[in-house]
Amino acid sequence: MSSKKELFKYILSRLALLPIMLWIISSLVFILLRIAPGDPVDAILGNRANELARESLRIKLGLNKPLINQYIEYLNNLIHGNLGISLNTQEPVKVIISKALPASIELAIFAILISSIVGYLIGFLGAIRPGTKIDFFGRILGIGTYAIPPFWAAMLIQIIFAVLLGWFPIGGRLPPGMSSPPSVTGFLLLDSILNKNFEIFFSSFKHLILPSITLGLLLSGIFSRSLRLNLEDILKKDYIEAARSRGINKSRILFKHALPNTLLPILTIMGLTVSSLIGGALLIEITFSWPGIAIGLQEAINQRDYPVVQGIVVIISSLVVMISVAIDIAIAYIDPRVSY
């Protein structure tokens, strides 16, 4: 009972840190954006607008107010769940994010799925059969995926499978000319099923394959290496040796005793990877013209669209922080050695 109480306390303390972390992150973004050279007025009007036009736009956008007032207003809006209005399009930031984030999450889910299957399978086989061809391949994959620049890998895959072989579409989420189904969740696959439109389902699935395989393969190396190293290490432990000497079946040792103990570091790595992918994989999104959150953020930065940049960063940070907290809690729950 006391252990449960302590765990509850730990969860509360981690959750209490969440708003503080978000406040720090949002304040940093606010300050850094204002320090950075470039002006949203320039981005909207161009640099040739006269002073009167610039000043009237500055007033209209609220950029004429003292920085501290802008900051207080921004925090006040944030607390009330208002992310503001885009300086460029006058569209609510919430709407902009709700359009782009599902695309990134959809890509992230498939990429994680592919990287987990490929990475863990290769890592597992490498650990149980060290020194074999599959182990050698796993090592090469681990080093290779780290060393290959993502944009280069993406372009290569795109050129081979989309341009030369023509097996998959070149980019985007849907073929040109095909309209998205009415948005329910923002996830195209899900929305097409909900709308019983299987032509869109197959098309969007086909568009998802190349970017998610590229991203998945690039991530599989780290998964494969981490599982292999941890499993290899655990297989050398005394308790495994003891199990073997008791005559316990090899697969039982592997799946019952060894694998669960590799779970903790893998959970951490996976959590961090998911967190980073929710923020979008910029280079993959750019190469495959995937209309995700990373492209949205890049465009907003180029246009110095402060509310959009702030909104995206705050939402992404919240998700990353929440995932990190969830993983910390899961680890604390699973591993009795973790002290809260």
Added chain:
Amino acid sequence: MPKVKDLKNILNILSILILLLQLSCAQNKKRENIIVASAGKVESLDPAQANTLRALQILSALGDTLYKINNVGNLSPSLAKDLPKVSKDGLRIDIPLKENISFHDGSIFNAEAMKFSLDRFMSIGTLNYLLQDKIEDVEVKDEFLLSIKLKKPSSSIKSLLTSVNLTPVSPNSYLNYIDKFNNYNFVGTGPYFLESFNATQQIIKPFNNYWGEKPLNKGIDFVNYNNSTTLFGAIKTKEVDVLISNSIDDMQRVALNNMVNKEKLNSGEGAPIEIGYITFKSNKLPLKNKIIRKALSYTIDRELISQQVSFGTRAPLRSIVPPQLHKKVFSPWPKYKPNFARNFLKKAGYCDANILSIPLTFRSNVPADKLLALTWKDQIKRDLADCMKISLNGVESTTVYKQLSEGAFEAVILDWTAAYPDPEAYLTPLLSCSKIKNNTCLKGEAVFSGSFWGDNELQELLEKSEELEGESRLNALTKVEEIAAKGNPYLPIWLVKPKAWSLKDISKPEFSSNGLIILKNLERN
């Protein structure tokens, strides 16, 4: 053995999956609409807000302008019935409008609607300063007669009326958008109406009640891809029908041109409207020294740069106005002559022991700028290493634009595309200055351009040209450019033609004088 069998099974399943996906592929179907691809999202279809080439391209198909202008600057009526009538004092322009034209929502286009659109643009348009500087008031004289009262005589206002941003919108549909943007909808008078809109794809369909020539196609789908490789791949794999040249890397332009030569694609190009140039900051030494700027004007081998950077697709340019707009061969900037440059640099006290160092800034997100900077640097090293050197500095474009008027760059590579094809639309933004002291511009466009160069005679001529018409106006503007070439605040480099490629079963793309494809002329054979 079982392992090989397993592998075979997996491969079989994968093959079936790929086959299924191939069968589901929509692109194999015969397309009805023509798919046009380009880079860049469309965030707004409001003519008061739209400023990207892609948005203007779509607006040009959804709306009409009062006038059209051809490649050499001649005006012809579009929504207007006749050419504008200018009052004797030059302060009033009367524009008779065509009758029996309706908007996509069925309401009638008349002088009230045109006034509504112009007033709305002057009130909320992001480029409203272009009109506010010139227009005092817009009046409705009759149901189909519009009258524009000017603040001062302006011959360039007529060219400005050809701008896509001034396309009329239906007052009925924009009643709730008088003081705000209507980003996702457009109701105009053009040959197409907007069927659907999102940031990455827009679909337009022919408007049955269009007053003019009807489109030759059944509709256009605009799609966007983020990078040049994807755009190139999209037309190569026939995923799209037409590709617009903006954001296509020079290397891929050459590959596309080769496909045209092998008759795998069609291509069409418009009159050049984009100029590439280097701005020299002329209010501080060393570039304040006129002799050094003159020396620099002889240092650039434009032919070499055009070949090295663009494989000859960007034509060398020795003027800051596209030559066709002067209606004659006119290149006031000097040709590449390194010996002349050396002599001038020696005259300014450089060469041998004293090497002139020029920091050259380029926009790091524009590949052609970087290649130009690198080529010029190496060319100077080859030809004038004893006199000068160039150091490079890459800065992201938004930062460059912000810091340009703050005088942050000694020399910076930029480009300019005018809103309408007229020499004034190139000269005023680069050279105009309202406060000049000792050839230094303290206030005006030349400050925003980063040159800080001004000349009283030039300024007088530029202002006088607004009161002139026809050949005398052109002569005045030619003289303006001659004075600029003597002062050398800019170094013109190249001229870029808008280009588009289409699949063989689509007609050759044609361009209007403002560098936009005439979409209604695209036809599937």
